Amino acid sequence: MPRTRPTLLALSAALACTLAAAPAAQADRGGGHGDPGSGGRGGGTVRFATFNASLNRAEQGGLVEDLSKPGDKQAQAAAEVVQRTRPDVLLVNEFDYDEHGRAAELFQRNYLARPQNGAAPIRYRYRYTAPVNTGVASGFDLNNDGRTVTEPGAPGYGDDAYGFGAFPGQYGMVVYSRYPIDRGAVRTFRTFRWADMPGALLPTDPETGEDYYSEQEREKLRLSSKSHWDVPVRPGRGRPVHLLASHPTPPSFDGPEKRNVARNHDENRFFADYVAPSRSGYIYDDEGRRGGLHPGARFVIAGDLNADPEDGDGHPRATLQLLESSRVDGRVRPTSEGAPQAAEEQGGANAQHTGDPALDTADFGEPQPGNLRVDYVLPSRGLPVVDTRVFWPAAGRPGAEAAAKASDHHLVWLDVRHR
Structure with a gap:
């Protein structure tokens, strides 16, 4: 499994560093119900999707540079996947964050809004992105190799950052939406401390039985390797649907202490607790507001969760x-x-898996762990489901080449009826 491939856009630079939202330059004139590729969706049906599009680059600013003009082959392939599936609300994982939201704007303008390989353009009026923990220096020796690396890009820097990344914002996230996002109700949980989760699986050294992280590290270490977001979307005049977005760390690239296995487990646990009123009292967001989702709220949990319920290296x-x-x-x-x-x-590891291969969403191949189900779009109970698919066409089918070129993950979509 890869290490991790991993604003509301502000109207001013001052707001871009925090939560912000802004309409894209043009309203959506494609991708609506009944448009090509929409699957004939009727009124009142909303398509949510998650896509780890591997739109990350090795150097800070690299993604903005690549998207500044049409022609980047990988970005074209990712855009084609989106155009062929036509989500109404889309979470993109592994999309490098920049504080002004420039990359998100450029991907819309130069790729999504242009036809790719015969697929119709799609335009999203609303976008959301915010800072993440990847590549943010912690100031601690989090991998216990005897040195603390605080210079971005230096060897070992990513292992000592709050979330693995060569620079701040690498492997970030962005949400695109055809529907308004409730700006004032967005919640982010980037700074929530891992140690503040009751019963957290904080790792121990298997040789000594002592805590793997020092007391000083536990006082600062954040749970989210990227972030956890609650982004309310309003498809109509009724209640919003809360998009609960995250991208937990892969449960690998650690040692016998299994710190990444433990962190992945607890990052996934966070939203399981957040939607359960009886278990969410300990949670606080980045503004200091406490508690989880209100009882009865409708939600969709989305993201590359980096864990398969039956196979792979995860808990x-x-x-x-x-x-x-x-x-x-x-x-x-x-x-x-x-x-x-x-x-x-x-073949290979896939032949040893116990899970249904038709459910796989990521093509990790050989060596271990093989292909896995790691990308999810899960609705709340009571939100009527119309259809759901993984966009992994059989060889030779439309979109198969683009899906293979874009990423080792495949887009997953879910149609729900909102009333």
Whole structure:
């Protein structure tokens, strides 16, 4: 499994560093219900999607440079995937953050709004992005190698950052929406401390039995490797649907203490607790407001959660905490034609998996761990589900080449009826 491939846009530079939102330059004239690729969705049906699009770059500013003009092949492929699936609300993981939201604007203008390989343009009126923990120096020796690295880009820097990244904002996130986002109700949880989660699986040194992190580190270490966001979207005049977005760390690239396995488990647990009123009292957001989601609120949990409920290196309960939650409709099991085809052709670790390969969302291949179900779009119970799929076309089908070029992850979408 890869290490991790991983504003509301501000109207002024001062707001861009915090939570901000702004309409894109043009209203959506494509991607609505009944447009090509929409699957014939009727009125009142909203398509939510998550896509780890691998729009990350090795150097700060690299993504803005690549998106500043049309022609980047990988960005074209990612845009084609979006155009062929036509989500109404889309979370993109592994999208490098910049404080002015320039990359998010450029991807819309130069890629999504231009036809890609015969797919119709799609325009999102609203966008949201905010700072993440990846590549932010912690000031501590978090990998316990005897040195503390605080210079971005220096060897070992990412392992000592709050979330792995070569520079602040690498592997960030962005939300695109055709519908208004309730600016004042957005909540982010980037600075929530891991140690403030009751019963947190903070790692221990297996040789000594002592805490892996020092007391000083535990007082500062954040739970989110990127961030956790509650972004309310208003598809109509009724109640909003809360998009609960995250991208937990992969449960790998650690040592015998399994610190990343533990962190992935607890990052996934966070939203399982957030939607459960009886368990969310300990939670606080970046503005200091306490508690979780209001009882009865409608939500969609989305993101590359980096854990498969049956296979791979993760904690066996990491995503089951969500799938088995009484507030989450864990019966939603999107499939594709391409995933079982790929598993059969690649063999290797895939042949040893116990999970249904049709549910896989990521093509990790060989060596271990093989292909896995790690990307999720999970609705709250009571939010009527119309359809759900993984966009992993069989070889030779429309969009198959773009899906393979864009990322080792595949877009997952969910249609719900909002009333």
